[in-house]
Amino acid sequence: MREKPDHYTDQAKQQGYLARSVFKLEELDRRFGLLKHAGAVLDLGAAPGSWTQYVLRTRPEARVVAVDLAPIRLPEETANLTVINDDIFRPELIEDLRRLGPFELVLSDAAPATTGNRGLDAARSASLAEMVVEIARHTLAEHGTLVAKIFQGGDERELLKQLRSEFRSARACKPRACRKDSVETYLLASRRH
Numbered sequence: 418m419r420e421k422p423d424h425y426t427d428q429a430k431q432q433g434y435l436a437r438s439v440f441k442l443e444e445l446d447r448r449f450g451l452l453k454h455a456g457a458v459l460d461l462g463a464a465p466g467s468w469t470q471y472v473l474r475t476r477p478e479a480r481v482v483a484v485d486l487a488p489i490r491l492p493e494e495t496a497n498l499t500v501i502n503d504d505i506f507r508p509e510l511i512e513d514l515r516r517l518g519p520f521e522l523v524l525s526d527a528a529p530a531t532t533g534n535r536g537l538d539a540a541r542s543a544s545l546a547e548m549v550v551e552i553a554r555h556t557l558a559e560h561g562t563l564v565a566k567i568f569q570g571g572d573e574r575e576l577l578k579q580l581r582s583e584f585r586s587a588r589a590c591k592p593r594a595c596r597k598d599s600v601e602t603y604l605l606a607s608r609r610h
Protein backbone atom coordinates (compact mmCIF):
# COMPACT_ATOMS: atom_id res chain seq x y z
CA MET A 418 0.00 0.00 0.00
CA ARG A 419 1.31 3.45 -0.91
CA GLU A 420 1.94 5.56 2.19
CA LYS A 421 0.14 8.88 2.65
CA PRO A 422 2.20 11.99 1.86
CA ASP A 423 2.79 14.19 4.92
CA HIS A 424 4.79 17.23 6.03
CA TYR A 425 8.07 15.30 5.69
CA THR A 426 7.15 14.15 2.16
CA ASP A 427 6.54 17.80 1.13
CA GLN A 428 9.77 18.94 2.77
CA ALA A 429 11.75 16.20 1.01
CA LYS A 430 10.29 17.19 -2.36
CA GLN A 431 11.02 20.88 -1.76
CA GLN A 432 14.63 20.13 -0.87
CA GLY A 433 15.17 17.78 -3.81
CA TYR A 434 15.48 14.61 -1.75
CA LEU A 435 14.37 11.30 -3.25
CA ALA A 436 12.54 10.12 -0.09
CA ARG A 437 11.12 11.43 3.19
CA SER A 438 13.37 8.91 5.01
CA VAL A 439 16.10 11.55 4.79
CA PHE A 440 14.68 13.27 7.87
CA LYS A 441 15.26 10.18 9.99
CA LEU A 442 18.96 10.24 9.13
CA GLU A 443 19.09 14.02 9.56
CA GLU A 444 17.73 13.70 13.11
CA LEU A 445 20.10 10.86 13.99
CA ASP A 446 23.00 12.90 12.61
CA ARG A 447 21.93 15.99 14.57
CA ARG A 448 21.64 14.01 17.81
CA PHE A 449 24.68 11.77 17.50
CA GLY A 450 27.07 13.63 15.16
CA LEU A 451 27.24 10.63 12.84
CA LEU A 452 28.94 12.40 9.96
CA LYS A 453 31.49 14.35 12.00
CA HIS A 454 34.25 11.80 11.50
CA ALA A 455 32.97 10.06 8.39
CA GLY A 456 35.42 10.09 5.48
CA ALA A 457 33.96 6.92 3.97
CA VAL A 458 30.34 5.84 4.37
CA LEU A 459 28.61 2.58 3.45
CA ASP A 460 24.84 2.91 2.86
CA LEU A 461 23.05 -0.47 2.76
CA GLY A 462 19.48 -0.68 1.45
CA ALA A 463 20.08 2.77 -0.04
CA ALA A 464 17.43 3.07 -2.78
CA PRO A 465 15.95 5.35 -3.90
CA GLY A 466 18.85 7.29 -2.38
CA SER A 467 17.91 10.07 0.03
CA TRP A 468 20.35 8.95 2.75
CA THR A 469 23.17 8.86 0.23
CA GLN A 470 22.12 12.32 -1.01
CA TYR A 471 22.17 13.62 2.58
CA VAL A 472 25.66 12.27 3.22
CA LEU A 473 27.01 13.72 -0.03
CA ARG A 474 25.40 17.12 0.62
CA THR A 475 26.51 17.28 4.26
CA ARG A 476 30.04 15.99 3.64
CA PRO A 477 30.82 16.61 -0.03
CA GLU A 478 34.33 15.25 0.44
CA ALA A 479 33.10 11.89 1.79
CA ARG A 480 33.35 8.72 -0.26
CA VAL A 481 30.04 6.84 -0.34
CA VAL A 482 29.29 3.26 -1.34
CA ALA A 483 25.54 2.64 -1.76
CA VAL A 484 24.07 -0.88 -2.07
CA ASP A 485 20.55 -1.96 -2.96
CA LEU A 486 18.61 -4.53 -4.97
CA ALA A 487 16.73 -1.61 -6.53
CA PRO A 488 18.28 1.10 -8.73
CA ILE A 489 19.83 4.19 -7.12
CA ARG A 490 19.87 7.19 -9.45
CA LEU A 491 20.71 10.51 -7.86
CA PRO A 492 19.70 13.73 -9.62
CA GLU A 493 22.98 15.45 -8.70
CA GLU A 494 26.63 14.99 -9.76
CA THR A 495 28.20 12.20 -7.75
CA ALA A 496 31.89 11.76 -8.50
CA ASN A 497 32.68 10.11 -5.15
CA LEU A 498 29.75 7.69 -5.12
CA THR A 499 29.99 3.97 -5.93
CA VAL A 500 26.65 2.23 -6.51
CA ILE A 501 26.42 -1.54 -6.14
CA ASN A 502 23.21 -3.15 -7.34
CA ASP A 503 23.20 -6.26 -5.19
CA ASP A 504 21.62 -8.36 -2.45
CA ILE A 505 23.21 -7.79 0.95
CA PHE A 506 22.85 -11.53 1.61
CA ARG A 507 25.14 -12.48 -1.30
CA PRO A 508 28.15 -13.98 0.54
CA GLU A 509 30.82 -12.54 -1.80
CA LEU A 510 29.52 -8.99 -1.28
CA ILE A 511 31.41 -8.70 2.03
CA GLU A 512 34.73 -9.22 0.25
CA ASP A 513 33.83 -6.61 -2.39
CA LEU A 514 32.90 -4.12 0.34
CA ARG A 515 36.00 -4.88 2.37
CA ARG A 516 38.10 -3.85 -0.62
CA LEU A 517 36.22 -0.51 -0.75
CA GLY A 518 36.47 0.15 3.01
CA PRO A 519 37.09 0.62 5.82
CA PHE A 520 34.09 2.86 6.52
CA GLU A 521 33.81 5.24 9.47
CA LEU A 522 30.03 4.99 9.16
CA VAL A 523 27.93 2.00 8.09
CA LEU A 524 24.27 2.87 7.59
CA SER A 525 21.37 0.56 6.90
CA ASP A 526 17.79 1.56 6.22
CA ALA A 527 17.20 -1.84 4.55
CA ALA A 528 13.67 -3.14 5.02
CA PRO A 529 11.79 -6.18 3.73
CA ALA A 530 8.76 -5.79 1.48
CA THR A 531 6.06 -5.95 4.17
CA THR A 532 3.34 -8.61 4.11
CA GLY A 533 1.06 -7.30 6.86
CA ASN A 534 2.01 -10.27 9.03
CA ARG A 535 3.87 -8.46 11.82
CA GLY A 536 5.74 -11.51 13.09
CA LEU A 537 6.98 -12.46 9.64
CA ASP A 538 7.91 -8.87 8.73
CA ALA A 539 9.80 -8.46 12.02
CA ALA A 540 11.67 -11.75 11.45
CA ARG A 541 12.70 -10.67 7.95
CA SER A 542 13.77 -7.26 9.21
CA ALA A 543 15.83 -8.94 11.96
CA SER A 544 17.58 -11.15 9.35
CA LEU A 545 18.47 -8.06 7.34
CA ALA A 546 19.75 -6.28 10.47
CA GLU A 547 21.83 -9.32 11.45
CA MET A 548 23.38 -9.40 7.98
CA VAL A 549 24.12 -5.68 8.26
CA VAL A 550 25.91 -6.28 11.57
CA GLU A 551 27.93 -9.07 9.94
CA ILE A 552 28.91 -6.73 7.07
CA ALA A 553 29.86 -4.06 9.63
CA ARG A 554 32.09 -6.54 11.49
CA HIS A 555 34.19 -6.85 8.33
CA THR A 556 34.07 -3.30 6.97
CA LEU A 557 33.74 -0.83 9.85
CA ALA A 558 36.78 1.31 10.69
CA GLU A 559 38.41 1.01 14.09
CA HIS A 560 36.48 3.99 15.52
CA GLY A 561 33.44 3.56 13.30
CA THR A 562 29.72 3.76 13.95
CA LEU A 563 26.92 1.51 12.75
CA VAL A 564 23.26 2.52 12.31
CA ALA A 565 20.83 -0.27 11.39
CA LYS A 566 17.09 -0.24 10.96
CA ILE A 567 15.12 -3.05 12.60
CA PHE A 568 11.39 -3.63 13.10
CA GLN A 569 10.15 -3.85 16.68
CA GLY A 570 8.29 -6.98 17.70
CA GLY A 571 11.02 -9.44 16.75
CA ASP A 572 14.61 -9.91 17.87
CA GLU A 573 15.55 -6.25 18.30
CA ARG A 574 16.35 -6.57 22.02
CA GLU A 575 18.53 -9.61 21.41
CA LEU A 576 20.43 -7.84 18.66
CA LEU A 577 20.91 -4.75 20.84
CA LYS A 578 22.32 -6.97 23.59
CA GLN A 579 24.69 -8.52 21.07
CA LEU A 580 25.83 -5.08 19.88
CA ARG A 581 26.45 -3.98 23.48
CA SER A 582 28.75 -6.92 23.94
CA GLU A 583 30.72 -6.21 20.74
CA PHE A 584 30.86 -2.40 20.59
CA ARG A 585 31.96 0.31 22.99
CA SER A 586 28.36 1.55 23.17
CA ALA A 587 25.00 0.66 21.64
CA ARG A 588 21.46 2.01 21.90
CA ALA A 589 18.12 2.11 20.09
CA CYS A 590 16.58 5.32 18.80
CA LYS A 591 13.32 6.04 16.99
CA PRO A 592 13.47 9.35 15.12
CA ARG A 593 10.41 11.61 15.13
CA ALA A 594 10.19 11.38 11.33
CA CYS A 595 9.20 7.68 11.62
CA ARG A 596 5.50 7.43 10.86
CA LYS A 597 3.32 7.21 14.00
CA ASP A 598 2.16 3.66 13.25
CA SER A 599 5.60 2.48 12.12
CA VAL A 600 7.26 -0.41 13.92
CA GLU A 601 10.73 0.61 12.75
CA THR A 602 13.51 1.69 15.07
CA TYR A 603 17.26 2.17 14.63
CA LEU A 604 20.10 0.49 16.48
CA LEU A 605 23.24 2.60 16.85
CA ALA A 606 26.52 1.01 17.84
CA SER A 607 29.84 2.73 18.09
CA ARG A 608 33.49 1.82 18.45
CA ARG A 609 34.29 5.48 19.07
CA HIS A 610 35.82 6.54 22.42
Ligand SMILES: C[S@@+](CC[C@H](N)C(=O)[O-])C[C@H]1O[C@@H](n2cnc3c(N)ncnc32)[C@H](O)[C@@H]1O
Nearest residue numbers: 438462464465466467468486504505526527528
Ligand atom coordinates in the same frame (compact mmCIF):
# COMPACT_ATOMS: atom_id res chain seq x y z
C1 LIG B 1 13.13 2.13 3.19
S1 LIG B 1 14.03 1.74 1.73
C2 LIG B 1 15.51 2.68 1.96
C3 LIG B 1 15.32 4.16 1.77
C4 LIG B 1 16.63 4.91 1.65
N1 LIG B 1 17.32 4.97 2.94
C5 LIG B 1 16.45 6.32 1.16
O1 LIG B 1 16.57 7.22 2.01
O2 LIG B 1 16.20 6.53 -0.02
C6 LIG B 1 14.55 0.10 2.05
C7 LIG B 1 15.41 -0.50 0.97
O3 LIG B 1 15.95 -1.75 1.41
C8 LIG B 1 16.23 -2.49 0.23
N2 LIG B 1 16.50 -3.91 0.52
C9 LIG B 1 15.67 -4.81 1.11
N3 LIG B 1 16.25 -6.02 1.15
C10 LIG B 1 17.49 -5.89 0.58
C11 LIG B 1 18.55 -6.80 0.32
N4 LIG B 1 18.46 -8.10 0.68
N5 LIG B 1 19.66 -6.34 -0.28
C12 LIG B 1 19.75 -5.04 -0.65
N6 LIG B 1 18.77 -4.13 -0.44
C13 LIG B 1 17.64 -4.54 0.17
C14 LIG B 1 14.98 -2.28 -0.61
O4 LIG B 1 15.22 -2.59 -1.97
C15 LIG B 1 14.67 -0.81 -0.36
O5 LIG B 1 15.16 0.00 -1.38
